[in-house]
Amino acid sequence: MAAKERFTLGRFLLSYGFVLTLIAIVVLCSIASPAFFTFKNALFILHASAPTMILATGVAFVLMTGKMDISIGSTAYLSAGVGIMLMVHAHMSPLPACLIIFAIGALLGAVNGFIVVVLRVNPLITTLGTFFTFRGLALQITNSLTISIPSDLGEFGSIRVGPFFLDTLIAGVVLAAYHLVHTRTVFGRYVMAVGNGVDVAQKVGVPVDRTTFLTFVLAGLMASVGGVLTMAQVGSISPSLGQGYEFTAIALLVIGGVSLFGGEGTILPGIVLGALTLTIIQSGLNFVGASPFVYPLVRGGIIFVAMYADSLKNAVARKVRLIPE
């Protein structure tokens, strides 16, 4: 019988550190600004983090396979850009335009997948290239304009179902679906197997190439969904749409427990935890009236701690594996 893992403070902090940090941030902000700790504000925080949660969910599987995708921001912008031009210039109604946006997002993800899997180009290099290419195309298509979205799509961004914003519920459904795929399906197990070791996965019959390709397609699809939700929230598409999304998504995935080294992590509650941490920090700084110069420092500090904790966790795990029973 395997011995129970001994409780150590270090292990506990590594595993639950961010939950404790999140609780501490909420408490501090609530003391500094009583308006922060309200149900209404909690709903708004969920609403504000919905697009980021969806974007991060899409990238999660890519990271879990040990790969990287830094083009999701540009994918979001290009797919949304095509959609907005169809709505504004071709007078297409929002629903079919959104379906086209999602199809384009998946297609752009497929382009990444093709380059990585078939052409065997390093994923970071691949998606660095598409990061620039997709954004350049989008700027060309939209002529770098900030374009207001049709009012019915704008209204969509404010619709509530009961007390919850509709986009929060959509994010919930996406997260739940991904969680089920990750934990209950063969594909989910394939993703983790590839992340734990490509060679071993191949030997045991995991379709490594197909799995990797599909993770990129899903990342592109979710990027386009996130782009639509962002557009609906702010009421317009601007050339800065998607800028920095990739790094935010990766940061919150790492905060939420997904390893940059692959083979480790969960959809729930990891992504929710990560997204809420970043949004609560941003919101909290707004509420307490922090100096504008403090924002990047705090944000960067949190992301650094998250990355460091992740690398520590991996270092600890490796040492544990090396110690004989």
Added chain:
Amino acid sequence: MPKLRILCSVVSAVLMLTAGQALAAPKPKVIRVGVSYNEKIHSQIQAWTDEMEKFGKAYGQQHNVSFKWIVNVANGDPSTQASNIQDLINQHVDVIVARAEDAAAIGASIDAAHKAHIPFITFDRQSSTVQPDVHVGGDSFAQGITAANAAVELLKKNGVQGKAIELLGDLKDMNAVLRSQAWHQVEAASKAWTTVAQVPTDWKPENFYTGTANALAAHPEANVIFAASDFAFDGVLKALKEANRLAPAGDPRHVWMFTCDVQPQALEPLTKGYIDVAASYEAYAQADALVTVIAELLAGQKVQGTHLVPGRLFTPQNTAAMPAVWSRDYKD
């Protein structure tokens, strides 16, 4: 045969006349202008580019010069911009015009251009370190003062003691910093409002939306918004609508709004009375000034170190009739 001889004589005469005229007329001097944009993500930049070319052509016809524009874009990265500017230096352009991504980092490029004996003009965004030959742009500080003074007048006229939310721009952008300084200078002098929240937006529409919503939730007493730019105003309006505070002037729920730029997204809110005052950023006039400065600088004329184009005051009453509004031409 005599007919053929006559024909040949006429043709020769015409050819000689044409050649003579061509030789007599001086060729226009070609001015190769290297333009380095930090990014090309605003319609304002397209407005500048189009106006530079249009005005450049007209100016060139009058002054026998021809402008050749070599444009590159840095995608918001200071090191990419430095590399782009070096490319322009290596192409031996006659003058470099740069809209800086980073007010401090551009200094190194100015140095490099000077070492290569190429004049350097900063456009729209000033350098905070090494100074260029000339700076051409809008007077951002004056813009902020204009908007703030109009705010004082309006608030006092309506008996309102303001509690203001300030939506700051990108802190690396001198325009944003200057507008904020102007706002606070007038605030300190007039005491017409108190700034209760400063929200950094990094010029991102999402931050305009969430920042406004958070600031309104944290400060429900806020009745004034000052936006360093109105380019992403849809998000601000949405946040106000969701807080049930979007109402034109005259409505008790009205939030007094003062902005800078008069970008395409601001035109409708201005005419509808949601934005009370906006101080414009004159893209066309700035482009015209730039072309004139380039030609004069390269002709060896004495040129002032700074050319700041003042903005105009836009209100709901005068916006529709205001002439030469670039944002009307670039509204999508």
